[in-house]
Amino acid sequence: MGTAERRAASGDGAATPELAARSARTPDRGLLAGVGVAVEERGLSPRAEEERVYYRPLWIEEPARRRRLPDPVRTAAVRAVLIIAVTLLQAMVAFLCTLAGSWLAFPMVLSSVASTIAATWGVLDVWVTRQVWKQRNGVVSTPSSTARSLRRERRRARREARAAVRTQERIRRRGGAGQLSHP
Numbered sequence: 001m002g003t004a005e006r007r008a009a010s011g012d013g014a015a016t017p018e019l020a021a022r023s024a025r026t027p028d029r030g031l032l033a034g035v036g037v038a039v040e041e042r043g044l045s046p047r048a049e050e051e052r053v054y055y056r057p058l059w060i061e062e063p064a065r066r067r068r069l070p071d072p073v074r075t076a077a078v079r080a081v082l083i084i085a086v087t088l089l090q091a092m093v094a095f096l097c098t099l100a101g102s103w104l105a106f107p108m109v110l111s112s113v114a115s116t117i118a119a120t121w122g123v124l125d126v127w128v129t130r131q132v133w134k135q136r137n138g139v140v141s142t143p144s145s146t147a148r149s150l151r152r153e154r155r156r157a158r159r160e161a162r163a164a165v166r167t168q169e170r171i172r173r174r175g176g177a178g179q180l181s182h183p
Contacts, residue, residue: 070137076129080122087115
């Protein structure tokens, strides 16, 4: 595909000559306004304005759709993926050694079985770590969260306990010696 076809084609990053000319005349308005655009000049011909090529940026930043995993969960997930990758590699080598009739087939099968157990442990570790993190930190995304109400109750109980301690201190400072009222 030549330069002319590329310019005329839509969606490959190059603007059509009409769009390029319109964008050059009104740089503050149009489809390419506000986007990082590289301009390439091609000679000093009378059609220099039409021969400018406008390119779109390579990527556009978009907000993440889901929140990032918590650090302990992400660490466990990376560990599990690495263990699973090694397990699949060992299983493939064991299969190929078996087909080739190599002496290495039996040790590779044994290590593949051990790695399968380790991979199962890794996946369970991710699941357990995720559950523990959720239980400790609560689900804060929903307003009617159980964790929030539990924290609220704990704060209320601590406040009441501090108030009771302050009351007892105040009574002791007045020299009440256990008396609540003075004659």
